[in-house]
Amino acid sequence: MSEESQVILQRKQKAEELEREGIALYPNDIGNLEKAGAIKRVYDGYDQAALEKVPHVFHLAGRIMSLRRFGKAAFLHIEDSTGRIQLHVRRDQIGPEAYRLFKKYDIGDIIEARGTLFKTKTGELTLSVNTMRLVTKSMRPLPEKYHGIKDKELRYRQRYMDLLMNPGxxxxxxxxxxxxxxxxxxxxxxxxxxxxxxxxxxxxxxxxxxxxxxxxxxxxxxxxxxxxxxxxxxxxxxxxxxxxxxxxxxxxxxxxxxxxxxxxxxxxxxxxxxxxxxxxxxxxxxxxxxxxxxxxxxxxxxxxxxxxxxxxxRRMTLEEALVEVGGIGREELHGDPASLMQRLEDLGAPVKGNEPVGKYWTKLFDLLVEPRLIxxxxxxxxxxxxxxxxxxxxxxxxxxxxxxxxxxxxxxxxxxxxxxxxxxxxxxxxxxxxxxxxxxxxxxxxxxxxxxxxxxxxxxxxxxxxxxxxxxxxxxxxxxxxxxxxxxxxxxxxx
RNA sequence: GGGCCGUUAACUCAGCUGGUAGAGUAUCUGCCUUUUAAGCAGAGAGUCACUGGUUCGAAUCCAGUACGGCCCA
Incomplete structure (x- = not known):
């Protein structure tokens, strides 16, 4: 009965629940941000011991592109204009109240986070989150995470999705x-x-x-x-x-x-x-x-x-190209135009009789020569x-x-x-x-x-x-x- | 303008010769504090592009329409 899918309805409900609790869904007082790309460039080479000596609290914002929840903790990747970085959210670190709100965040939401860097077991540079906040609530689910969005019509009509989801x-x-x-x-x-x-x-x-x-x-x-x-x-x-x-x-x-x-x-x-x-x-x-x-x-x-x-x-005259690449005889090019007309007819590109000979040349060129000029x-x-x-x-x-x-x-x-x-x-x-x-x-x-x-x-x-x-x-x-x-x-x- | 192909859940796709709709992701519920296409258990989700026809019965066959793709003009 609704035009909207179940997923979108659920998201709108979630958004309203957050709003009822006094959470702004679309705040715009973010302040200066650091970028994922720059952070990775600088700190990717650090090992865990070296990262522990970095006292800086990083401030990032980005869209949640993946989310793996583990009960009282979660890993997520956020993406900003420069790239993706992983975040680790722990209930014992951000506190039970903040964690309860975090449970209402979805893939596609834009969030803000502050925290310190560490390396996971698998060696991925990750932000250990101290505080986080919702910056923009997303009301629509993102397409499939692995295949992205393939449908060309969707890609062109909703280019924002294409840009967001498809690497490259x-x-x-x-x-x-x-x-x-x-x-x-x-x-x-x-x-x-x-x-x-x-x-x-x-x-x-x-x-x-x-x-x-x-x-x-x-x-x-x-x-x-x-x-x-x-x-x-x-x-x-x-x-x-x-x-x-x-x-x-x-x-x-x-x-x-x-x-x-x-x-x-x-x-x-x-x-x-x-x-x-x-x-x-x-x-x-x-x-x-x-x-x-x-x-x-x-x-x-x-x-x-x-x-x-x-x-x-390479430089060639049109005539040379027609002869050498197109395989048309020089005499034929300069002879009775009827012969060129016939060729065009045979190639499935008939011309009207009132056109100048030069037009026959360029049409023959388009068909016989152009595709071969790599x-x-x-x-x-x-x-x-x-x-x-x-x-x-x-x-x-x-x-x-x-x-x-x-x-x-x-x-x-x-x-x-x-x-x-x-x-x-x-x-x-x-x-x-x-x-x-x-x-x-x-x-x-x-x-x-x-x-x-x-x-x-x-x-x-x-x-x-x-x-x-x-x-x-x-x-x-x-x-x-x-x-x-x-x-x-x-x-x-x-x- | 012509030919061929496509349109099935939010996304990616199965669905054979017609018997009444499936998977993965996403979503929801439960468990889970180093995962990364996380995992385990369960659940919900569909105008099968649209209109008409054939048929006891159509996602499936036929015709038309819409939108798209590729090739040709």
């Missing part, structure tokens, strides 16, 4: 934070200015993807959540900032997979008077540094595969018709000065020397608009102000976007993007 999950997010910090450090120390540009944009631009639409009441204005910050960042180059970067969320209204979350984190950086080859060097430097700090070296494994990030990395590889010389914001190559105007970076069979970064000729840019926008697919709900629109900015004059520059979630996956050996995003998007669940 907190480390993934600590590593994520560290990687982001290192990236900020790398760019700021190289003279890049961190900026914030609009996430709500009146015109969709900077990438090809479906946007989320929203609306501003007071201005009676349609807005889109950005799919990329690119066009705003390049306006800043026009404005005189030579080196800028932005590290923040993008939003794409598309499918969800182990590689895609509708909101994801992207680093974009732009550097005036540099070209895409300079950015390859930066990218190698940055990743090698992260690998050293996070992995202890350039060589490590991702999902069982060995990855070696020692610079310099070691870091820069693919360069992308066709102009799939690179609307990139500068044309001076020698071969059919391709752009652009690269994409692949590691473990996945696209990690995309970069190019920026197109800064306003006439060329305007033409490319016009072509994009003319060639738009009829199925697109939000038709591309000319960003006239961006063209105007280029007319003012943008210095020659190069820019790059790095998918942070995928970088974190790589360095934390995570198979799914949901493992590196704290609260991945899931369907709403009726309760």
């Amino acid at each position: 999950v907190r480390d993934v997010f600590r590593t994520r934070s560290k990687i982001i910090q290192m990236m900020r450090q790398y760019f700021t120390s190289n003279g890049f200015l961190e900026v914030e540009t609009p996430m709500m944009q009146p015109i969709v631009g900077g990438a090809t993807a479906k946007p989320f639409a929203t609306y501003h009441n007071a201005l009676d204005m349609n807005l889109f959540l950005r799919i990329a910050p690119e066009l705003y960042l390049k306006r800043l180059l026009v404005g005189g900032f030579d080196r800028v970067f932005e590290l923040n969320r993008n939003f794409r209204n598309e499918g969800i997979s182990t590689q895609h979350n509708p909101e994801f984190t992207m680093l974009e950086f732009y550097e005036a008077y540099a070209n895409y080859e300079d950015l390859m060097v930066r990218t190698e430097e940055l990743f090698a540094q992260i690998a050293r700090d996070v992995k202890g070296g350039h060589v490590f494994t991702y999902q069982g595969q060995e990855v070696d990030l020692t610079p310099p990395w 070691q870091p590889t820069f693919i360069t010389h992308y066709p102009v018709d799939v690179s609307p914001l990139a500068r044309k190559n001076m020698k071969d105007p059919g391709v752009t000065d652009r690269f994409e970076l692949f590691i473990t069979g996945r696209e990690i970064a995309n970069a190019f020397s920026e197109l800064n000729d306003p006439r060329d840019q305007k033409r490319r926008f016009e072509e994009q608009i003319a060639k738009r697919g009829d199925d697109e709900e939000i038709p591309p629109e000319m960003d006239r102000d961006y063209v105007r900015a280029l007319e003012v004059g943008m210095p020659p520059a190069a820019g790059e976007g790095i998918g942070i979630d995928r970088v974190v996956m790589l360095f934390t050996d995570s198979p799914s993007i949901r493992d590196v995003i704290l609260f991945p998007l899931l369907r709403a669940r009726g309760e």
Whole structure:
């Protein structure tokens, strides 16, 4: 008849019993605490005799993660943000009244304890408790202590449980934070200015993807959540900032997979008077540094595969990759597009006839080459018709000065020397608009102000976007993007 | 959007060809002052995801729906 389980009801009753006795269930006057991790670091090496000479009374707080009661005594482990430590509670030491209250404590409660250190028979550093107090009463039981919480849906929907129960999950997010910090450090120390540009944009631009639409009441204005910050960042180059970067969320209204979350984190950086080859060097430097700090070296494994990030990395043109890795003949690539269309059809990825040949190349690349690029590889010389914001190559105007970076069979970064000729840019926008697919709900629109900015004059520059979630996956050996995003998007669940 | 798989106690999972629900952990009671997946004895705990169908009888078979996972687009 109740929606709540017996266990939860029992816990709420216990809490009320404690409250009736005048015990605060949620006090907040704890004071300075020592941390389990630090205590263990210092005293783990001490033997019993040495610990007896330490007169200090330690003050700790943490969540009860395990509890073994023995009538008039008990062992429990509490966990704080730095680790677990064992507590020994004895009735003859804390007194019968305190012990009676202690019997109402449950696994999951947060408690405060003071006491001295000793070593158990098995050699575990343990706090012998003098006094203890309830700090936060837990009304819900923790999941099974040995298996933790395995159900992926529960793990993502109740991430707090996942973080609490599953070893390693907190480390993934600590590593994520560290990687982001290192990236900020790398760019700021190289003279890049961190900026914030609009996430709500009146015109969709900077990438090809479906946007989320929203609306501003007071201005009676349609807005889109950005799919990329690119066009705003390049306006800043026009404005005189030579080196800028932005590290923040993008939003794409598309499918969800182990590689895609509708909101994801992207680093974009732009550097005036540099070209895409300079950015390859930066990218190698940055990743090698992260690998050293996070992995202890350039060589490590991702999902069982060995990855070696020692610079310099392999470079291939898109054409070379299609020929050498994809096994497509050079003549076929440059011959009748019908043959490439047929190949795509055979691969189960049919294309519409109105698409440019460059699109066939990149689609074939995605299917035949990308999954095989395990070691870091820069693919360069992308066709102009799939690179609307990139500068044309001076020698071969059919391709752009652009690269994409692949590691473990996945696209990690995309970069190019920026197109800064306003006439060329305007033409490319016009072509994009003319060639738009009829199925697109939000038709591309000319960003006239961006063209105007280029007319003012943008210095020659190069820019790059790095998918942070995928970088974190790589360095934390995570198979799914949901493992590196704290609260991945899931369907709403009726309760 | 398509294919395959999953959903059983708070958690981790059994439950075969249809016969009316099980274990471990957690919880409760008793014993227990060096345990650590503590131990021993006992107890309680379920809308078998949901809706419909087949059947004398459905956790089990069928269909649909919801949510999730993996793969593909």
